[in-house]
């Protein structure tokens with residue numbers, strides 16, 4: 001249950017017996033849309049903070065870990081990727097990172113809630129700096145409905161940058177959605193999804209791998225990286241490929257990307273599995 005006490009925004013989670021918090025100077029926005037409750041705070045040390053339905057989404061200071069790790073490990077190892085879609089991602093940070101890859105020809109971002117993007121333009125303008133790129137299309141609709149209407153074999157990469165698997169995002173972690181993603185991806189196409197904390201949500205990560213395999217993805221994996229604003233400070237992405245093996249180990253060619261966290265060594269480290277993971 002989220003709390004705002006003595007100038008701190010604290011996301012306290014009864015289910016995990018832990019909390020994440022930031023000291024705040026003031027609340028900048030408090031908006032209830034047809035889909036969710038969005039709050040923006042100015043923090044003392046981490047820039048602006050976005051909260052959706054009481055859950056911390058991002059801060060200005062450290063969102064680059066998440067956005068870089070959701071995109072570059074796959075885009076650097078699968079240079080054949082041309083047509084990309086992002087489901088969720090309304091803050092536009094993932095879109096910005098995808099567009100750093102010159103081989104990408106088009107990116108469609110589909111977020112259910114236009115207000116997330118409008119508030120990001122105002123309070124996180126650096127994340128929205130590539131929104132006018134001619135390769136980008138921003139749509140505001142339910143990703144579940146959108147994917148159903150995509151032609152078969154039409155996408156090279158599908159990135160699911162959603163909120164936690166509750167409320168409007170719940171269906172984005174279920175079999176029927178994965179089946180539609182599989183259908184929309186080209187043979188050899190890749191799916192990447194944020195998959196919560198390897199410490200707190202180990203079962204969810206294992207469950208996602210099973211569900212993805214059950215709908216036909218032959219090759220799946222997951223990567224991990226630090227993310228201080230999310231529960232446990234340790235986060236993950238799950239990756240799956242339609243036909244063919246994932247080519248995740250870093251390729252020998254040098255890739256020239258302007259990043260703050262991601263590089264060759266981080267890429268390799270993100271693929272290493274903790275001793276407790278049995279696969």
Ligand code: SAM
Pocket residue numbers: 056057058066087088089090091110111112113116141142143144161162163164168169170172194
């Ligand atoms: N990095 C964040 C995290 O892991 O907490 C996610 C950030 S991004 C702001 C999450 C976005 O997913 C929100 O903007 C929300 O509107 C969107 N979203 C949730 N369910 C959705 C759905 N069914 N279709 C499209 N977008 C959805």
